Amino acid sequence: MEYDGEPTLGSLLLKIQENPINRNGEPTSPVAWGGSCLENLCGGCAIQVNGTYKMACNALVKEFKEPILIEPLEKFPVIRDLLIDLTSLQKDIRYFKPWKKLDGYSSLNHFPELDPNLWEEIYPLSLCHQCGICLEACPQVNKRSPFKGAAPLTEAFLIQKKEKLKKRKMDRTLKILGKGGIGYCDFVGNCETACPRHLPLARAMAKISQESTRSYIHHFFYES
Ligand code: SF4
Ligand code: FES
Structure with missing residues (x-):
């Protein structure tokens, strides 16, 4: 995915939500994730990024080796995609x-x-x-x-x-x-x-x- 500046993973997830497509370019459902504040305050956006634990809203994309693997936390039930039940x-x-x-x-x-x-x-x-x-x-x-x-x-x-x-x-x-x-x-x-x-x-x-x-x-x- 192309991006400008130094976005966080949270802002990229929001961008994906605007026009969600799969790897074949076909429309699909948006990725579900739990953030709401985008300021590391609400605690809702915890994810795994390349095997480390991060808050999506304050993890800078440039800090990770590409391709970036994003997964939900493993010790909580997954509601959908990256959204977990706390x-x-x-x-x-x-x-x-x-x-x-x-x-x-x-x-x-x-x-x-x-x-x-x-x-x-x-x-x-x-x-x-x-x-x-x-x-x-x-x-x-x-x-x-x-x-x-x-x-x-x-x-x-x-x-x-x-x-x-x-x-x-x-x-x-x-x-x-x-x-x-x-x-x-x-x-x-x-x-x-x-x-x-x-x-x-x-x-x-x-x-x-x-x-x-x-x-x-x-x-x-x-x-x-
Ligand atoms: S890692 Fe644990 S102690 Fe730290 S903010 Fe999250 S829930 Fe609280
Ligand atoms: S969106 Fe609230 S902590 Fe990340």
Whole structure:
């Protein structure tokens, strides 16, 4: 395909959608893919490009050896073409209840200030756009293992750092340490290398393990 300038794969996919033809030049259906923002924000356009994991909207065509092979991620069901179903990832994130319980209507208008050090620690983790690439890149996320992967665990960690209710915090700690949780992580770090939002996942996973274990031991000896 001919193109001008330095397009991204996302802009080429959009161009193909304008006049989709097959290799014989006959009209065909357009390629389905999941992007909507074109700014690496919505998390919908994760794909494999020549065997590496990329967001179509910020992968420059010139970075890849031609012919460029574009495929959907492999660990999620394919809806069509490059469009994948991320329901399992969203379900695994919800499993940890990564939200705070309001303690009254007053909470709606009152946001307690965060300690700046805590803010610095957790802000980068809030940039996850739930694209699924960290799970795709992780050898521990596979059909034989219940491991939920980096994105759900870091979402859990993020809310855990702000949780004030002891019971909710301990319930979440037990989930983090339980089936599919941090104990299944091998700390290989593929998640961090592949993450298109550059989240410090390897450090976060180590901290999740450390802090959850410490808080469980503290609870066991001093609070139960
Ligand atoms: S942690 Fe990174 S790779 Fe994983 S889902 Fe979030 S943005 Fe994608
Ligand atoms: S189109 Fe939204 S992240 Fe790529």
